[in-house]
Amino acid sequence: LDAFQTLAYKYARAIDQRDLDGVCDIFTDDGRISGPGFDMSGRSGFEGMIKQVSDNFLKTQHQVFNVLAEIDGDTATGETYCQANHIIKNEDGSWLNHAWAIRYQDSYVKDGANWKYKARKLIVDWTTNTPAGPLNLGERT
Amino acid sequence: LDAFQTLAYKYARAIDQRDLDGVCDIFTDDGRISGPGFDMSGRSGFEGMIKQVSDNFLKTQHQVFNVLAEIDGDTATGETYCQANHIIKNEDGSWLNHAWAIRYQDSYVKDGANWKYKARKLIVDWTTNTPAGPLNLGERT
Amino acid sequence: LDAFQTLAYKYARAIDQRDLDGVCDIFTDDGRISGPGFDMSGRSGFEGMIKQVSDNFLKTQHQVFNVLAEIDGDTATGETYCQANHIIKNEDGSWLNHAWAIRYQDSYVKDGANWKYKARKLIVDWTTNTPAGPLNLGERT
Numbered sequence A, B, C: 001l002d003a004f005q006t007l008a009y010k011y012a013r014a015i016d017q018r019d020l021d022g023v024c025d026i027f028t029d030d031g032r033i034s035g036p037g038f039d040m041s042g043r044s045g046f047e048g049m050i051k052q053v054s055d056n057f058l059k060t061q062h063q064v065f066n067v068l069a070e071i072d073g074d075t076a077t078g079e080t081y082c083q084a085n086h087i088i089k090n091e092d093g094s095w096l097n098h099a100w101a102i103r104y105q106d107s108y109v110k111d112g113a114n115w116k117y118k119a120r121k122l123i124v125d126w127t128t129n130t131p132a133g134p135l136n137l138g139e140r141t
Helices: A003-016 A020-025 A042-056 B003-016 B020-025 B042-056 C003-016 C020-025 C042-056
Strands: A027-035 A038-041 A059-072 A075-089 A095-111 A114-132 B027-035 B038-041 B059-072 B075-089 B095-111 B114-132 C027-035 C038-041 C059-072 C075-089 C095-111 C114-132
Touching: A003 A020, A003 A042, A003 A059, A003 A075, A003 A095, A003 A114, A003 B059, A020 A027, A020 A042, A027 A042, A038 A042, A042 A075, A059 B059, A059 B075, A059 B114, A059 C003, A059 C059, A075 A114, A075 C059, A095 B114, A114 B114, A114 C059, A114 C095, A114 C114, B003 B020, B003 B042, B003 B059, B003 B075, B003 B095, B003 B114, B003 C059, B020 B027, B020 B042, B027 B042, B038 B042, B042 B075, B059 C059, B059 C075, B059 C114, B075 B114, B095 C114, B114 C114, C003 C020, C003 C042, C003 C059, C003 C075, C003 C095, C003 C114, C020 C027, C020 C042, C027 C042, C038 C042, C042 C075, C075 C114
Parallel strands: A027 A114, B027 B114, C027 C114
Antiparallel strands: A027 A038, A059 A075, A075 A095, A095 A114, B027 B038, B059 B075, B075 B095, B095 B114, C027 C038, C059 C075, C075 C095, C095 C114
16 A cells, blocks of 8 residues: 555545554654634543543544545645545434545644654535434335 | 455445346355345355345445454454445335445455455344435436 | 556546546556546546536545455456545525445556556446535534
């Protein structure tokens, strides 16, 4: 797997599993995640982000699509497309998928043999709200 | 293309084209696909799965996103994100996309130079039902 | 990044950014994009396509999924899955995501060290229309 794709997939997995160590492992110590209305940096910042995800959503899936990066020595910059799906449990028990169509503006640095994120800045192109639910096999037939 | 991504893409193509040989080619002889309410193994099991897909859905598209795998000698394990889109033709002729947000729990073995699936276990995080239809270019303008 | 994935991602970025040079760079001089109701070739053809995208849609995101290709010497053929999301601004100001579930039938040629598209033929398996909107952080909480 290409290094930059792998990073984007590991980021998704770490957020989706609420794995703070997993997030910290792929960022530099001063790594930063920012976007409209938020700007978090370092372990304590990421801890707050994971708590917010955990508090607000039943499940998430960060589906990663296009990954492009340009390498310039030991740094790189690029753009990554992703749909961040956030499942909300409504008061009546039904589920809603609140999804963000994201283009991450990424900057990377090489740390020894490995690339890490220095910063991910989110551009959210649009959002959608779609009724969802758990799998019900009876529904298919 | 990375070996594990290629496998996931070939799996999608084989199911979407109802290609039994295509499925068998990428699994070990005792390969297994299991999930909530189903557990299929080997050529005859996969034949039943393809028949079920073919009987129930007009079209399918298995859109593959994140692919992560850890190699341990001649075996590997990993997780693959995928949205399985199943187009249903309603009695009134309209179309519905019954979609599953899947995280495959994959195990692989190396067969000579090639990796194959030993097992794919589906976790279905949620489903959605979205009205769909054939392309109608007049609609765009 | 694999050469064929990179091409598909660059195609998406070029269309999404209305970047005519970006499109021309990844096609042969006689390159062609065709599908139901359209058939465009060369720089002037692609210019018309970008103008149409720009005139009709507020934003687009071509989310690329599965990329498979078979190399035969200096040519290759393959199939690429993509969801082309087209955001339409309705007269009342609300947004709609008019999305195409595409399988590009791709043919490639090697131009020196680089692969380029010779042709992309779109199969549109289905379309969906989903209400969308700009990010509203208040909505989450």
